[in-house]
Amino acid sequence: MSALPRPSTIFLAAITSLVAVLLYSPLFVPIVSSFFIISHGNVDWSSPTLSTYVALAGNHDILAALRTTLIVGVCTVILSVVSGTLLALYYHGRRSGRSVLQFIIFLPFLMPPIISGLALLIFFREIGLERSLLTVVIGHTVFVLAIVYRTVLMRLQSMSRTLVEASYDLGATGWQTFWRVILPNLSSAMVGGAILAFALSFDETMITILVTGTQSTLPVRLWAMMRLGFSPDINALVALILMFTVLLCVLAARFLIPRQMATERN
């Protein structure tokens, strides 16, 4: 398959696995230990149990936080997909100010979250917007917009220009072309972008802490729990969030496979 000689292939494989183990093995520790009871600061390895998960399900604070997270996530996804798609279409239309616009979209994603969060906080105070779930949704949207925008724009740019021309040529109006040709070709990129946006919103912490009102999302709740001490629920919670995020990313990858390959397969 590759032109590399065999010894160097083995060497590369060894390096890759070492890096993978070093980087990702810590992730498995909470998952494994979530199935064991911690007493007096030590993990009791003798008896695996689901008791931590049961405790988690009975924890009303956590359930409330989960609900909040889902509400914020869904709102963020809707807002960011709609506005990210519109912005990508604007950029693709070669209108004026496109590079400035793109820079602004990427800025909050690239800046340290604490800076983005503080900037938003100050902004909300200046315009007199109370801290609430609304401010959290706005904060998350500003943060994840770049991802949706980028995903949709890449699909737009890989779409042949003649598709749109063909639609007009066959007598379609601009509106018909948008709904019947452009949007269907963007839809899988939009779904992929939406899943990524949801995953990002799901575990966004820094900005949320700064701009939220009285309600806290799951990661913020986790953060608060950690300050009170290390409890077994935390392992379970981390494990759950981890699995959920991985699931989302796998799903997103599905939708972002280039269309060609996807159609050839069926």
Added chain:
Amino acid sequence: MNQNTDLLTLRSVSKSYGTVPVLHDIDLSIRDGEFLTVLGPSGSGKTTVLRLIGGLEPLTAGEIWLDGQEISRMPINKRPFNTVFQDYALFPHMTVSGNVGYGLSVRHIKRKEIASRVSQALELVQLGRFADRFPAQLSGGQRQRVALARALICQPRLILLDEPLAALDLELRRQMQEFLKSIQREIKTTFLFVTHDQEEAIGMADRICVMQAGHIRQLGTPHELYYKPNCEFVARFFGENNLVAGKLGPVQGEQRPIETALGRLVCSVSGQPHLKAAADGASAFAAFRPEALRLADANDGDNRFSGVIADLAFAGSSTVATIMAGADNAAQRLRLRMPSRIDGSILKSGETVSLCFAPHEGHLVLA
């Protein structure tokens, strides 16, 4: 349908991209029902002409008229033309019948009628069985035919085709050429077909429009272009040709002599007033086809000169000789084509021969 009325007319059309001029003052009339081919080297502006007519690009200057009505600024989706794109531009998310029916469904035509017209169109291009496939599941030739059906179904006045066969291999290309031509005869719609392949142009076109560097050099039947090219470019570009530079002599009836390095050559100027009108001593070329050149015998007096056979190439049905003639038998390279013979060529490489061509097979081209 009357092949003698003009369907579409371009008047002094120019096009620039930014400050770069691409088309210069183009005048072109397309007749109703004809198969007109636009032929020219890469970058000569063929696609641009098509895009201007289709409305995909705005004109820089000039006018486009359809049936005595100006349509220069008519939006693309209102023009009664349809395009077959070079990359087919099939909608990947729609089935074959979705693609073909698109032009009808955006016009809010009833479903039942769409379905029946789609199946008719698919029958016409022999793709009835493929109605429910997606474009990704079709071969190149099949996609091509879907694109054609999609363009035909709207019953356009004019079908624009931009090198539709360029992506196909030779065999399929031949088939599609015949297929396109037969469909055009069947539906009697005007075709404007862009290509840079002159064999394709000769084989398919009623008339050919030769373009170069943003100008139309000549518009005529393949026969006219071949035997009466009006300029050096067309004479050299269109088919193999021998061009010998010289100065025009005085007109003698329907013929005119030209003084060249091969001596005085006499060529026909019949029916070409511009060649009769050209001044004595004007620079021009004598042009004669390789198949018009032959070995001279004792009776031949006109257009006679000698040359050395530099090379012989067997090309199946014909044999092509490369001949050096003129001063020292080196100044002028000529080609001679003669039918091949089973017992070998009568020509020998390195031999000095006496050659000639008949005055009525010679043609003049102003330099």
